[in-house]
Structure formats: structure tokens, C-alpha cells
Amino acid sequence: MKRLFIERRHTVKIDKSRDIGTPISDDDIIELYFGRDENAIKQTDIKYGRYLMNIAYYIVHNRQDCEECLNDTYLGAWNSIPPSRPKILQAFLTAIMRRVAVSCYRAKSSKKRVPSEFIDSISDFEDMLEDEYDMEKEYNAKELGESISAFVRSLSERQIYIFMGRYYFSRPIEDIADALGVSRSTVNKEIAAIKTGLRQKLESEGYTV
Amino acid sequence: MTKDFLIDGISNIDEDLIARFINIDEALSDSRVKVRRGRRLQSKIIAAAACLALLVGIGFAAVPVMNFMGIIGVGKATTDTVTQEPPNVSLGSVIMDDDMIDLNSDGTGDKIEIKIAENNATEAVIAVIDGKTDTEIWSGSMPISKDERCAYYFSNCIDGQDRLIFWSYSLTDGKLVYRCVMFNFDENNQRRILADTEHTFDFSDGHSPYEYEEERWAMLLKNLNKNLNASTVKGYLLVDNTGDEIEVWVPVKLMRKSDIRYTLSELIDKISN
Numbered sequence: 001m002k003r004l005f006i007e008r009r010h011t012v013k014i015d016k017s018r019d020i021g022t023p024i025s026d027d028d029i030i031e032l033y034f035g036r037d038e039n040a041i042k043q044t045d046i047k048y049g050r051y052l053m054n055i056a057y058y059i060v061h062n063r064q065d066c067e068e069c070l071n072d073t074y075l076g077a078w079n080s081i082p083p084s085r086p087k088i089l090q091a092f093l094t095a096i097m098r099r100v101a102v103s104c105y106r107a108k109s110s111k112k113r114v115p116s117e118f119i120d121s122i123s124d125f126e127d128m129l130e131d132e133y134d135m136e137k138e139y140n141a142k143e144l145g146e147s148i149s150a151f152v153r154s155l156s157e158r159q160i161y162i163f164m165g166r167y168y169f170s171r172p173i174e175d176i177a178d179a180l181g182v183s184r185s186t187v188n189k190e191i192a193a194i195k196t197g198l199r200q201k202l203e204s205e206g207y208t209v
Numbered sequence: 210m211t212k213d214f215l216i217d218g219i220s221n222i223d224e225d226l227i228a229r230f231i232n233i234d235e236a237l238s239d240s241r242v243k244v245r246r247g248r249r250l251q252s253k254i255i256a257a258a259a260c261l262a263l264l265v266g267i268g269f270a271a272v273p274v275m276n277f278m279g280i281i282g283v284g285k286a287t288t289d290t291v292t293q294e295p296p297n298v299s300l301g302s303v304i305m306d307d308d309m310i311d312l313n314s315d316g317t318g319d320k321i322e323i324k325i326a327e328n329n330a331t332e333a334v335i336a337v338i339d340g341k342t343d344t345e346i347w348s349g350s351m352p353i354s355k356d357e358r359c360a361y362y363f364s365n366c367i368d369g370q371d372r373l374i375f376w377s378y379s380l381t382d383g384k385l386v387y388r389c390v391m392f393n394f395d396e397n398n399q400r401r402i403l404a405d406t407e408h409t410f411d412f413s414d415g416h417s418p419y420e421y422e423e424e425r426w427a428m429l430l431k432n433l434n435k436n437l438n439a440s441t442v443k444g445y446l447l448v449d450n451t452g453d454e455i456e457v458w459v460p461v462k463l464m465r466k467s468d469i470r471y472t473l474s475e476l477i478d479k480i481s482n
Contacts, residue, residue, distance in 0.1 A: 091227040099220050106213075125215060141214060145221020152226050157233060164230035167219050179237045202210070209210050 023047040026089040033081035040081075041074045048090060052097045058170040059101040059118040060108065069104050073097040098168065118170040124191060144207070151201040155194065162190050317341040 023046050032040035052073055056066040076096040086092030105118060152163055158180065165171045165179070166187075177187045202209050317340035336348040 086224075088224065088228040088231075090231055091224040094227050094231070095220075095224055102216060102220060125212075141217035142221050144214065144218030145223070148218050148221075149223040149226055152222065157229075160226065160229060161233045161237075164222075164226060165234070168222055168227065168230065179234070207210055 026086075029089060030081060030085060033078065034085075041078065044074060044077060044089075044093065045070075048093055051090070052093060055094060055097050055169060056101040056104075058172075059098070060105050062108075065104055065108065066101075069097060069101045072100040072104075076100065121166050121170045124166070125195065144202075147202060147205050147207075148198070151198055155197075159190060159194055162187060163194050166191065315339075315341055319346075 024043055026047075029040055029043045029047065032043060049070065052070055053066050056069040057063070060066060060069060073093060073096045076099075077093060080092075080096070084092070102118070152160055155163060161180070162176055165176045166173065173184050173187050173191075177184045180187070199209050319340045320338040336345050338344065339346045
């Protein structure tokens with residue numbers, strides 16, 4: 001099956017050759033972006049296509065939507081590099097893919113209820129959330145991101161893995177438990193502790209949780 | 210705070226944290242297969258250690274609680290048995306018999322036996338028994354005094370060879386001295402020392418010697434790895450019931466200093482699972 005990457009002015013066709021291609025280095029891929037060489041997309045797909053699809057799948061739970069998200073992610077990368085020069089390309093692409101997949105999920109779920117690990121994970125915070133949107137209370141999401149980042153940095157490696165795995169990558173608890181070699185209940189206990197810490201952190205910074 | 214706002218906030222988490230997650234995930238993936246394969250071994254070895262601790266505990270009922278270290282196993286399934294020898298001969302012993310632990314690489318699985326000789330013993334005897342000839346090819350002691358802890362563990366290293374690691378530390382004058390001896394056996398059943406290192410950590414700064422900070426482990430094991438010509442120990446598991454809680458350590462990638470620590474309740478979870 002062919003995959004289409006649609007850019008405003010032209011179309012880049014990505015085929016399954018990524019399965020047999022040999023990945024090149026991130027620096028080389030970034031140079032391709034800077035040279036406006038469409039091979040950048042193909043090389044990104046070879047190296048990170050499956051990884052990115054996996055991220056999208058946990059959020060949108062639909063293969064076709066994942067493909068769309070992937071195309072949008074490549075478009076985002078194409079439009080961002082340059083001027084951006086990612087320090088870590090995989091993390092850069094991850095951030096784009098997550099935003100794209102969340103947008104996709106929102107668009108789909110506004111029409112109907114869509115089952116998703118993503119929304120299940122956010123439901124963990126239900127007791128901290130309000131229904132009404134109060135603009136005055138809400139800081140911008142970037143500031144909130146900085147606060148959450150500062151909090152996450154204060155956690156142990158293991159807690160970082162759990163927090164990021166569950167809430168950024170929307171991974172199921174059993175997958176996280178399996179990766180760490182612990183039981184589900186252990187992960188749940190860690191999550192409860194992390195939530196308490198996050199609540200305290202956000203409250204101390206004036207957020208209403 | 211609304212759900213959408215929280216979602217957007219999480220979307221804005223810094224990329225360095227994403228990269229950190231990716232690194233940890235990769236490290237876990239590297240060891241995941243091994244850990245999965247080893248889970249059965251770990252549970253059984255922990256159970257065996259618990260049995261031994263029980264034996265020891267019974268024997269030491271009238272004396273102050275002794276410190277006793279546990280065992281480690283990574284990478285292989287095992288069967289183990291617990292035998293109780295006559296009390297006048299031995300307080301108790303644990304034999305781990307694993308077809309896949311082949312310390313002398315002769316194609317036959319070997320056995321490891323830990324033996325506590327008497328109630329007031331200050332050491333446990335560890336014996337390696339060749340699976341082919343059923344003869345003891347090596348024995349060594351493991352101190353079990355109040356101020357010392359020790360452990361041994363198997364590590365299925367990156368080159369695929371099994372190694373027996375005898376690890377101990379003693380606590381004197383606020384300093385913790387670790388000694389690691391890593392070895393296997395050659396085709397003539399001669400013990401081959403792969404690494405023998407000693408490391409001293411100074412706790413005179415007021416830190417508890419029981420704070421096993423990952424840096425200390427990383428330093429020690431990095432030293433081991435250096436002696437092993439950059440072979441990397443892929444993981445270990447350490448059971449310790451001398452303190453208030455049992456901790457199991459599985460550093461998934463030592464050079465990255467990423468340790469995973471399990472508490473007693475988590476360990477119980479692991480055993481019961």
C-alpha cells in the first residue's frame with residue numbers, strides 16, 4: 001500500500017520500501033530537511049515510521065487514522081525543519097505526533113464516543129478536573145507544560161517512565177507493569193503517589209485542581 | 210483545570226523528558242526478553258532464598274536476628290529444591306539445580322548449593338556442583354555476620370557465558386567496602402576469575418550506608434565491566450532482608466545508571482505472581 005505525504009505545494013509518495021531500507025543517522029536526516037530534499041521524509045519513515053504509528057495507535061486506536069496522523073507528522077516536521085534543528089529527532093517527532101494524534105482524537109470524538117487508551121489514562125485525573133472552562137483560571141498550556149515538566153524532572157527514573165508512559169504515550173498500565181517487571185497494582189500505587197505530588201505542585205503554582 | 214487543558218499541558222512536556230523516556234524504554238526493551246525469561250527463575254530463587262532464610266531463622270530463633278543476604282538470578286528458568294539435612298550435620302541448605310546454568314560450559318547444567326552449617330555460623334558455604342559428574346568443583350564462603358552482607362548471583366552476560374558473582378561488603382568505621390568476584394569455570398573445571406574488585410564508599414558524610422545510591426552501584430559495576438573488557442552485565446537482582454524492607458535491584462543498563470528498585474510489597478507481588 002502506498003502512503004501519501006501531502007504538502008501544500010507538492011506530494012511526496014512514501015512506499016513500503018521503508019521496511020527494507022537501512023536507516024541513516026539523525027544528523028543526515030536533518031540535513032536532508034535543511035536541504036529541502038524530500039528524501040528526508042522517506043528516511044524519517046524508514047527510521048521512525050513504525051515507532052510513530054505505535055504512538056498514534058495508543059491515542060486514536062484506528063489504523064487509518066494513524067496513517068493520517070503519520071502523514072500530518074511528516075508534514076509538521078517538513079514545515080518545522082528548518083528553522084528548527086532538533087537536538088533529538090525522535091523526541092521532536094514524538095512531540096509532533098502526539099499533538100497531531102490528540103487533535104485527530106478530539107475531532108473524531110466530538111462526533112462520537114471513541115474508545116482510547118489515551119482518554120482512559122487522562123481519566124485517572126478525573127478528581128482533579130473541572131467541567132467548566134474558566135479562561136481566567138487557566139494559564140496557557142505551554143506554562144502548564146513547563147510546570148509538569150519541572151515536576152516530572154523531580155521524579156525517579158522509574159516514576160518518569162511510569163508518568164511519561166501512561167500520560168504522554170498513553171500506554172496501558174499492564175504494558176508499563178510488564179516493561180518494569182512489576183504487577184499492575186504496583187504501577188497503580190506509583191501512579192497514585194505521582195498524582196498526589198503533581199496535584200501539590202500545581203496547587204502551589206496557583207492552578208485549581 | 211479542565212481535561213483539555215491538562216491534555217494540552219501534557220502535550221507541552223519538554224522534549225528532553227520525551228528523550229529520557231525513550232532511553233529508558235529502549236533500555237528496558239533490551240532487557241525485557243531476558244527479564245521475562247528470568248521471571249520464573251527470579252521467583253523461584255527468591256522463594257528458595259526465603260526457604261533458606263526460614264531455615265536460618267528457625268535455627269537462629271534464640272540468637273539475635275542475623276543478617277542474611279539473598280540471591281540473584283537473571284535470564285534463565287530453573288528448578289530448585291530445598292533439602293533439610295540432619296540438624297547435627299547442617300542447619301539447612303538450598304540447592305539450585307538448573308539445566309541451563311552451565312558454569313563450565315560443558316553442555317550440562319550445574320548446581321549451586323548454599324549451606325548453613327550451624328546455628329552460630331558466621332558464614333554460609335556456597336558450592337558449585339558439576340552437573341555431569343555430580344562432583345563439587347568449587348566452594349566458597351559467604352559471610353553472614355551482623356555487620357556484613359553478601360550475595361551471589363548469576364549473570365548471563367552479553368557474551369552468553371554464565372558467571373557466578375560473589376559479592377560481599379563489610380561495614381567498618383562508617384565505610385562500606387564492597388568486594389565483587391566474578392568468575393566462571395574453564396573446561397577443566399578450574400575457576401577462572403574474570404573480575405575481582407573492591408570498592409570503598411565513605412559514609413562519614415552522614416549518609417546511611419543503607420542508601421544504595423545508584424551512583425555507587427554504577428561506579429562499582431562500571432569498574433567490573435572495565436575489568437571484563439567492556440562486557441556489560443545486563444542485569445542483576447539483589448534480595449536483602451537485613452533492613453526494614455527487601456529491595457530487589459535490576460539495573461537495566463548499568464552504564465546509563467538506570468536502576469529499578471522494588472519494595473517489599475512489590476517483591477511479594479512478584480513472588481505471588
